[in-house]
Amino acid sequence: MANITVNKTVHPFDRARLESLLSRRFFYAPAFEIYGGVAGLYDYGPPGSSLNANIIAEWRKHFIVEEHMLELDTTIMTPATVFETSGHVARFADWMVKDKVTGDVLRADHLVKNVLQARLALDKEARGFAAEPVVEDPKQKKKKDKTKVKAVKLEDATVAEYEKILAQLDNYSGPELGQLCRDHKITNPDTDNEVSEPQEFNLMFASSIGPTGQHPGYLRPETAQGHFVNFARLLDFNNNRLPFASAQVGRSFRNEISPRAGLLRVREFTMAEIEHYVDPEDKSHERFDEVRDLELELLDRHVQVAGASHTARMTIGEAVDKGVIANQTLGYFVARIYQFLVKIGINPKRLRFRQHMGNEMAHYATDCWDAEIENSVGGWTECVGCADRAAYDLSVHSKKTGTPLIVRQQLAQPKVFEKEVVTYNKKNFGKTFGRDGNALQEIINNLDEPTLLKIKGELAQGSATITSLDGREFKLTPDHLSIDRKTIKESVREYTPNVIEPSFGLGRIMYCLLEHSFWSREQDVERGVLSLPAVVAPTKVLIVPLSTGHFDALVKDVSTKLRKAGVFSRVDDSSASIGKRYARNDELGTPFGVTLDFAC
Structure with a gap:
C-alpha cells in the first residue's frame, strides 16, 4: 500500500492528475454540480468526509485533550450588533x-x-x-x-x-x-x-432573524465571537482561574470576491479556533520549555517591509528571547501548530511562519503569525493564523453590553495607593446634562490622572470644559462634581484578559495535505498514489480476498473485528488482480492491506 512502497521511482508532480483523482474518487466536488454549480461551494464525498473528520479528531486530541481546553459549539447565525461591536461590519x-x-x-x-x-x-x-x-x-x-x-x-x-x-x-x-x-x-x-x-x-453574508426580518444578522465569518460573549460563563466553569483556553470546530462563511482556487478559497468552510485567555502582565506559558528547542522557518515583518522574502531558521526559544515573536504563549502555540501540521502529513520543508506587517494586521491584533503551506495552486498559502488579540474583543463587548468580562484576582498583599477620585452631585449633574449625562460620566471616568489634575485645577478657578468624541463641549462647575485625592486599599485586582488565538482553515490544510501526499510511479504514471499518514487516512486497512466467494465468512469476520476495534476497513473482492486492487486503493491513501489466501 501507499505508505510501505519501497524503491519507488517518482514521476514529477502533476496537479491535473491529482485533481482528476480527487474528482473521480469523489474526495470533493463542486456543490450543486448538476445545476451548474456555484463558485466557492464544495461537497465532500466519502473519502473527503472521512479525511476531514480524521483531521478534526486529531486536532481535538492534539489541542483540546492534550492542552485541557474547554470545548464550545456556538451558533452560526449572529445578531448584527455583535459584529458591529467587534468591528467586522466596518473592517472585515x-x-x-x-x-x-x-x-x-x-x-x-x-x-x-x-x-x-x-x-x-x-x-x-x-x-x-x-x-x-x-x-x-x-x-x-x-x-x-x-x-x-x-x-x-x-x-x-x-x-x-x-x-x-x-x-x-x-x-x-x-x-x-x-x-x-x-x-x-x-x-x-x-x-x-x-x-x-x-x-x-x-465579506460577511447578511441575513435576518425572525419572520418579519426585524432582527438583522450575519452568518459568522469566524467562530471567535461565540467564545468571547460566553467568557463569563467559561471563567466560572474554570473556577475563575487563568490561564485557560476555549476551543471550537464549526462552519464559517465568507462571501469571497472571486473564488478560483478550489478548497483554498471558498465561501463556506470549517474552522477550528482556540481562544487562550491570559494575564496581560504575564504571557509566559508553563509548557514553553517543552518546545523551546524546536526549529522553524520564520519570515518576520522587517524582512518583508524591506522587500525580501527569505526566511530565518531559528528555535522558538530564540525567537521569543529576541522579541521576534511577541511572547511565550504566542510562541508556544506557533510551535504546537507546527507539530500538528507535520503530524498529519504536511511536508515540513514546505511549511513556514510569516509575521503580519503593520497594514495587514487585523484591527484587533498586536502580533500575528501565519502558518503558510506551499502548494501548486496558491504558492505560499495561509492555512493557520496565530494572533495576539490583546484585550480588544472582551473590552468592546463589555463596553457595549455593560457586562463585566473581567477577572477578579485576590491579592496576597493588599495594594495601598493614592489616586484622584471623582464624586458626582447626581441631582445637579443630571439636571444640567440630561440624556448626555451618562455618556459624559463615561468620558470623565476614563480620564487619566494628569487630565483629572488639570480639570481639578480648572474647577478651583470656577469651571472646566470637557469635549466629547463628536466635538461637543460641556461646561463643568463645582456644583456638578468634585475631584479629591484619596487613599485606596485594593485587596482584589481586576483586569481584562488578553487573548492568544490560533485559527485553522481545515479545508486549506486538507488540500495541501493531499497535494503533499500525492505522487505517481514512473512505471504507472496514470495511477496516482496518496501516501496519507495512517492517523488521518480515510480507510486504514484494505481487505483483499485472494479468490472471490471462497472467503466470505473470513472476510466478514476480519472486517467485523477491525471495525469493532475502531479501525475503518474496506473490502475489495472484485475480479481484478491483487496488484490492481492494491493499486487502485493506493489512490484513496489506504496505508495497510490484508490479503486473505488459502493458508488463512
Whole structure:
C-alpha cells in the first residue's frame, strides 16, 4: 500500500492528475454540480468526509485533550450588533476591482500578484532558467498553446521592483493597489481590459432573524465571537482561574470576491479556533520549555517591509528571547501548530511562519503569525493564523453590553495607593446634562490622572470644559462634581484578559495535505498514489480476498473485528488482480492491506 512502497521511482508532480483523482474518487466536488454549480461551494464525498473528520479528531486530541481546553459549539447565525461591536461590519473587507468593459469582479491583491508572477515567469523563461518539471493535463496544454504568450526578458531593475512588490503585497492599502495597477499597466489577464479603482467589499453574508426580518444578522465569518460573549460563563466553569483556553470546530462563511482556487478559497468552510485567555502582565506559558528547542522557518515583518522574502531558521526559544515573536504563549502555540501540521502529513520543508506587517494586521491584533503551506495552486498559502488579540474583543463587548468580562484576582498583599477620585452631585449633574449625562460620566471616568489634575485645577478657578468624541463641549462647575485625592486599599485586582488565538482553515490544510501526499510511479504514471499518514487516512486497512466467494465468512469476520476495534476497513473482492486492487486503493491513501489466501 501507499505508505510501505519501497524503491519507488517518482514521476514529477502533476496537479491535473491529482485533481482528476480527487474528482473521480469523489474526495470533493463542486456543490450543486448538476445545476451548474456555484463558485466557492464544495461537497465532500466519502473519502473527503472521512479525511476531514480524521483531521478534526486529531486536532481535538492534539489541542483540546492534550492542552485541557474547554470545548464550545456556538451558533452560526449572529445578531448584527455583535459584529458591529467587534468591528467586522466596518473592517472585515477585501479590495475588489472591476473589468471596465465586462464588469467582471477581481480581488485587487490577487490580480496584482498573479500578473506580476506571470511576468516574472516569462522573464525566467526568456533568460533560459529551467522550469520545475510539472506534467500538464494534455487538454490544458493544448488550450494554452493556442494563446501562448511569448517569453519576454525584463530589465533587472523591473525584476527587482516586482519581487519587492510581491514581498510587501499584503501590506498595501486599496488606493496603493490601484496605483500599482496604473504604474505597472496591470489589466484583467482574461480580457486585457483596464480595471477600476479598488473598492472595499465586506465579506460577511447578511441575513435576518425572525419572520418579519426585524432582527438583522450575519452568518459568522469566524467562530471567535461565540467564545468571547460566553467568557463569563467559561471563567466560572474554570473556577475563575487563568490561564485557560476555549476551543471550537464549526462552519464559517465568507462571501469571497472571486473564488478560483478550489478548497483554498471558498465561501463556506470549517474552522477550528482556540481562544487562550491570559494575564496581560504575564504571557509566559508553563509548557514553553517543552518546545523551546524546536526549529522553524520564520519570515518576520522587517524582512518583508524591506522587500525580501527569505526566511530565518531559528528555535522558538530564540525567537521569543529576541522579541521576534511577541511572547511565550504566542510562541508556544506557533510551535504546537507546527507539530500538528507535520503530524498529519504536511511536508515540513514546505511549511513556514510569516509575521503580519503593520497594514495587514487585523484591527484587533498586536502580533500575528501565519502558518503558510506551499502548494501548486496558491504558492505560499495561509492555512493557520496565530494572533495576539490583546484585550480588544472582551473590552468592546463589555463596553457595549455593560457586562463585566473581567477577572477578579485576590491579592496576597493588599495594594495601598493614592489616586484622584471623582464624586458626582447626581441631582445637579443630571439636571444640567440630561440624556448626555451618562455618556459624559463615561468620558470623565476614563480620564487619566494628569487630565483629572488639570480639570481639578480648572474647577478651583470656577469651571472646566470637557469635549466629547463628536466635538461637543460641556461646561463643568463645582456644583456638578468634585475631584479629591484619596487613599485606596485594593485587596482584589481586576483586569481584562488578553487573548492568544490560533485559527485553522481545515479545508486549506486538507488540500495541501493531499497535494503533499500525492505522487505517481514512473512505471504507472496514470495511477496516482496518496501516501496519507495512517492517523488521518480515510480507510486504514484494505481487505483483499485472494479468490472471490471462497472467503466470505473470513472476510466478514476480519472486517467485523477491525471495525469493532475502531479501525475503518474496506473490502475489495472484485475480479481484478491483487496488484490492481492494491493499486487502485493506493489512490484513496489506504496505508495497510490484508490479503486473505488459502493458508488463512
